[in-house]
């Protein structure tokens with residue numbers, strides 16, 4: 001482990017050198033846009049599979065129903081991304097999103113590291129909010145790309161999803177602040 005950590009430590013020289021591009025690197029912003037759509041398409045699909053488990057692990061009824069509601073929305077986000085690909089005249093393709101995989105792994109370990117009840121609920125909210133923040137950042141960026149690329153149909157679709165991610169995040173904040181965290185502190 002130590003040796004590995006030592007070799008992966010960035011040196012001053014390396015950090016000032018530009019990263020060489022892969023052969024498959026994006027040629028332009030449209031390429032980067034399409035690549036990013038493939039990433040979030042994978043991410044939404046992975047999330048749709050993971051959310052039911054988070055819902056089952058939640059104890060607070062309001063948290064359960066917030067997650068249930070977001071499962072329905074997430075399924076819709078997948079459909080909307082397919083509409084985006086269609087608007088671009090491209091086949092919908094998923095490309096593994098390491099960031100979402102990491103966030104979902106973290107959510108899984110939070111559940112393993114807590115007893116069911118108020119403390120686990122606080123952990124579930126934390127994990128879910130990290131996911132929502134990731135989605136907010138992603139959809140915000142994608143909508144901005146679509147705007148400059150003059151892909152208005154895509155932009156409108158992406159903005160619709162962005163709003164739902166923001167609303168979900170706000171609801172989670174509200175649930176944590178009004179009830180869940182204070183119950184966890186007494187548990």
Ligand SMILES: [Fe+2]
Nearest residue numbers: 044074077135
């Ligand atoms: Fe989503």
Ligand SMILES: [Fe+2]
Nearest residue numbers: 132135165168
């Ligand atoms: Fe979401």
